[in-house]
Amino acid sequence: MNTVEKRPVYLQVRDQLADKIQSGIWLANEKLPAERQLSEQFSITRVTARQALVQLEAEGLIFRSNRRGWFVTPQRINYDPSRDIGFVSYVEEQGFSARTETLSKMLIEVPDWVAEQAGIPEGTPVYEIFRRRYINERPCLIEKIYLNPKNCPGILQHSLDRSLWHLLRTEYKLDPYERHIEIYPQTLEARVADALAVNTGSTGLYIRRLCHDQNGEFLELDEEFWLHNAMKVVVSVTSNG
Amino acid sequence: MNTVEKRPVYLQVRDQLADKIQSGIWLANEKLPAERQLSEQFSITRVTARQALVQLEAEGLIFRSNRRGWFVTPQRINYDPSRDIGFVSYVEEQGFSARTETLSKMLIEVPDWVAEQAGIPEGTPVYEIFRRRYINERPCLIEKIYLNPKNCPGILQHSLDRSLWHLLRTEYKLDPYERHIEIYPQTLEARVADALAVNTGSTGLYIRRLCHDQNGEFLELDEEFWLHNAMKVVVSVTSNG
DNA sequence: CTTTCAATCTGGTATATACCAGATTCTAAA
DNA sequence: TTTAGAATCTGGTATATACCAGATTGAAAG
Numbered sequence: 001m002n003t004v005e006k007r008p009v010y011l012q013v014r015d016q017l018a019d020k021i022q023s024g025i026w027l028a029n030e031k032l033p034a035e036r037q038l039s040e041q042f043s044i045t046r047v048t049a050r051q052a053l054v055q056l057e058a059e060g061l062i063f064r065s066n067r068r069g070w071f072v073t074p075q076r077i078n079y080d081p082s083r084d085i086g087f088v089s090y091v092e093e094q095g096f097s098a099r100t101e102t103l104s105k106m107l108i109e110v111p112d113w114v115a116e117q118a119g120i121p122e123g124t125p126v127y128e129i130f131r132r133r134y135i136n137e138r139p140c141l142i143e144k145i146y147l148n149p150k151n152c153p154g155i156l157q158h159s160l161d162r163s164l165w166h167l168l169r170t171e172y173k174l175d176p177y178e179r180h181i182e183i184y185p186q187t188l189e190a191r192v193a194d195a196l197a198v199n200t201g202s203t204g205l206y207i208r209r210l211c212h213d214q215n216g217e218f219l220e221l222d223e224e225f226w227l228h229n230a231m232k233v234v235v236s237v238t239s240n241g
Numbered sequence: 242m243n244t245v246e247k248r249p250v251y252l253q254v255r256d257q258l259a260d261k262i263q264s265g266i267w268l269a270n271e272k273l274p275a276e277r278q279l280s281e282q283f284s285i286t287r288v289t290a291r292q293a294l295v296q297l298e299a300e301g302l303i304f305r306s307n308r309r310g311w312f313v314t315p316q317r318i319n320y321d322p323s324r325d326i327g328f329v330s331y332v333e334e335q336g337f338s339a340r341t342e343t344l345s346k347m348l349i350e351v352p353d354w355v356a357e358q359a360g361i362p363e364g365t366p367v368y369e370i371f372r373r374r375y376i377n378e379r380p381c382l383i384e385k386i387y388l389n390p391k392n393c394p395g396i397l398q399h400s401l402d403r404s405l406w407h408l409l410r411t412e413y414k415l416d417p418y419e420r421h422i423e424i425y426p427q428t429l430e431a432r433v434a435d436a437l438a439v440n441t442g443s444t445g446l447y448i449r450r451l452c453h454d455q456n457g458e459f460l461e462l463d464e465e466f467w468l469h470n471a472m473k474v475v476v477s478v479t480s481n482g
Numbered sequence: 483c484t485t486t487c488a489a490t491c492t493g494g495t496a497t498a499t500a501c502c503a504g505a506t507t508c509t510a511a512a
Numbered sequence: 513t514t515t516a517g518a519a520t521c522t523g524g525t526a527t528a529t530a531c532c533a534g535a536t537t538g539a540a541a542g
Contacts, residue, residue, distance in 0.1 A: 008495060011442075034522060045497050050523090058444050059428045067504045067523050076425065082478040176480060183474040184317065185426045185446055187300045199524085201252075203299050203444060205426055233424040235476060237323040239417060249525060275492060286527050291493090308493050308534045440494085484542080491536070497529085506521070512514080 010051035013042050017052060021061050021072050028074035029138075032062065035070075058203070060229030066197060077135060079231045081181050081207050081224075086163030087133060096135050102160045103130040103142075103195070107149065114146050117210060118218040125149055129160055132195055140230040142192045146221040151213075168220075176211035176219055183207050183233060192225045203228045251292035254283050258293060262302050262313050269315035270379075273303065276311075299444070301470030306438060318376060320472045322422050322448050322465075327404030328374060337376050343401045344371040344383075344436070348390065355387050358451060359459040366390055370401055373436055381471040383433045387462040392454075409460075417452035417460055424448050424474060433466045444469045 007015075020026045032053075033041070039049040053070055056062045062070050077094050091098035110118070110126040120126075127147040132139055145164065147155065152172045160167075168174040188196065188204040207224040248256075261267045273294075274282070280290040294311055297303045303311050318335050332339035351359070351367045361367075368388040373380055386405065388396065393413045401408075409415040429437065429445040448465040 010495075036522080045499095046523095047498090048496060051495080055428075055442055058442065060426070064523075065505095067521090068506080069522065082476070178480065179478045181474075181476045181478065183424060183476075184472070185301070185444065185469045187296075201296055201299065203426065228426045231425070233422075233474075235323070235422045235424075235478070237420045237422065237476070237478065239419065251525075277492080286529095287493095288528090289526060292525080305493075306535095308491090309536080310492065486541075487539095489536105489538080492534085493532105494534095495530100495532075497531105499528090500526080502523105502525075504522085504524095506519105508519075509517090511516080 009042075009044060010048050010055065013038070013044065013049065013052035014055045016042075017056060018059075018061055026072050028072050029136075030072045032070040032072070063227070063229060064199070066199065073229045074136060074138070076230060076232045078234045079226075080234050080236075081183075081209050082179055082235050082237075084165035084176060086166055088163065091135055097137070099134040099137070100161050101132045101134070103132055105129045105156045105160060107156070110146070114221055118146070118148075118221055120148070120218050127152070127156060129156075129164075131160065135230065138230075139196045141224050141226040142195050143225075144223040148218050148220070151217075151219060174219060175213070177214045178212045178216075180210040181207065181235075185228060188225055196225075196227060198227065205231070205233075207233070250283075250285060251289050251296065254279070254285065254290065254293035255296045257283075258297060259300075259302055267313050269313050270377075271313045273311040273313070304468070304470060305440070307440065314470045315377060315379070317471060317473045319475045320467075321475050321477075322424075322450050323420055323476050323478075325406035325417060327407055329404065332376055338378070340375040340378070341402050342373045342375070344373055346370045346397045346401060348397070351387070355462055359387070359389075359462055361389070361459050368393070368397060370397075370405075372401065376471065379471075380437045382465050382467040383436050384466075385464040389459050389461070392458075392460060415460060416454065418455045419453045419457075421451040421453075422448065422476075426469060427466075429466055437466075437468060439468065446472070446474075448474070 017032070026032070035046050035049050035053065039046045042049065053062065057064065060073055063073050064070050077091055077096060087100065088098040106128055107125055108128045110120060110122065110124045112122060114126065115122045115124065127149055129145040129147070131143040131145070133141050133143065151174055152168060155167065155172070158167055158171070184206055185203055186206040187201050188198065190200045192204070193200040193202060205226040205228050207226065209222040211220040213219050258273070267273070273279070276287050276290050276294065280287045283290065294303065298305065301314055304314050305311050318332055318337060328341065329339040347369055348366055349369050351361060351363065351365045353363060355367065356363045356365065368390055370386040370388070372384040372386070374382050374384065392415055393409060396408065396413070399408055399412070425447055426444055427447040428442050429439065431441045433445070434441040434443060446467040446469050448467065450463040452460040454460055
């Protein structure tokens with residue numbers, strides 16, 4: 001590798017790899033050469049090659065699949081957490097395929113932190129739903145949902161592999177009035193990372209949505225753990241005056 | 242270091258360091274021991290110690306200052322990009338100090354991508370303002386602002402080290418009606434990273450806000466590049482019905 | 483007391499090497 | 513043809529070492 005340049009070698013390698021991606025030589029989801037191959041091609045150590053790859057991963061250009069290799073990240077989808085239109089149709093509108101899988105659903109005692117956030121008494125029963133969502137068959141987010149059973153008794157009997165809010169609207173006549181949304185980058189904890197088939201500790205984007213109805217009553221708390229490179233949050237807000 | 246555990250050594254080290262932070266033994270902005278000290282303490286290589294540190298950095302628990310060392314990340318502030326109340330007062334409400342610094346301000350021909358986003362003709366003149374904002378004297382974000390001169394002629398004559406929207410409201414009677422907001426994690430490009438005194442390629446959070454008035458006329462395009470661990474986006478949305 | 487500059491401390495980058503464990507592929511047996 | 517298991521490929525983790533360059537510190541010179 002050229003050492004005359006002042007730019008560090010691993011960044012030079014990064015640049016060349018990034019070029020191949022941005023120029024379209026390597027397409028979305030395509031596998032990159034193995035680390036050992038890259039280190040040979042560029043006459044660098046595997047450690048240095050890895051540095052370049054990790055850099056590209058941080059930038060969102062590539063992602064890794066546990067012990068299978070490195071792949072080109074597909075385009076980000078837009079995502080509006082303030083709207084409750086179906087995830088699937090929303091994603092499909094953007095030209096991607098989407099799918100939801102329910103991992104678990106049960107009635108539990110509300111976790112303390114949820115009770116605090118939702119403003120309901122400790123120990124209240126709530127529905128807890130875990131879902132995994134795919135975009136183009138790639139698992140992109142894990143969702144943890146807490147619902148107030150008062151408003152939607154028996155909802156666990158339904159299939160939850162489709163739009164939850166469609167169900168809440170049609171079956172239970174529920175409509176969220178106010179949504180409080182929090183967003184920040186965070187690393188994915190082991191269980192979530194496993195469920196998304198990425199390494200523990202890889203960075204993700206955390207979104208929490210708390211919905212109340214007109215009477216200020218708690219409807220839903222939704223926690224989403226996204227791959228950081230899978231989407232772009234898009235919100236439109238019209239003035240309050 | 243204990244090798245009986247199945248958890249990788251670098252994560253065990255991570256855990257012990259994280260403990261010291263979360264238990265409050267190490268306070269916000271406190272300097273961690275040097276990498277070489279840590280590797281000696283834990284009987285590991287510096288490379289492995291670094292792995293633990295990089296992990297903690299990704300989690301937002303610590304940050305680095307170029308060749309000065311590693312430090313404990315202070316608490317995230319809340320930030321609502323949909324509101325236009327002054328940054329400084331907003332941050333101070335949360336018990337932190339804040340400060341804004343204008344890096345440059347000029348009248349330029351609108352960059353093509355801005356014209357496209359804003360829906361104004363190519364080549365139109367716009368004001369371009371670069372600012373740097375501090376929280377507790379730590380540079381936390383870089384802001385690039387594009388303003389429509391039609392609406393706020395001569396604004397560059399004013400001091401821009403205070404609330405821009407306060408100025409726009411009081412001096413020019415401007416009020417944003419619709420805001421289109423985009424948020425996603427992204428690595429910081431060299432110039433931004435330098436201005437924030439972090440390494441090029443460190444992860445950040447990108448926020449773009451596009452404001453129009455009631456007539457659909459372009460008011461402002463605001464791009465913000467945040468340290469990923471400095472804040473938490475908080476938005477409240479009331480129903481559209 | 484202040485300034486200057488060298489010594490030192492710290493992270494940044496890079497090489498060479500090794501072994502492990504999950505994923506994939508290939509091969510030989512059923 | 514199918515299947516079980518071995519060989520192989522791939523990333524994951526870890527050691528040992530080295531040199532560079534910016535930041536800080538401390539001592540000597542003014």
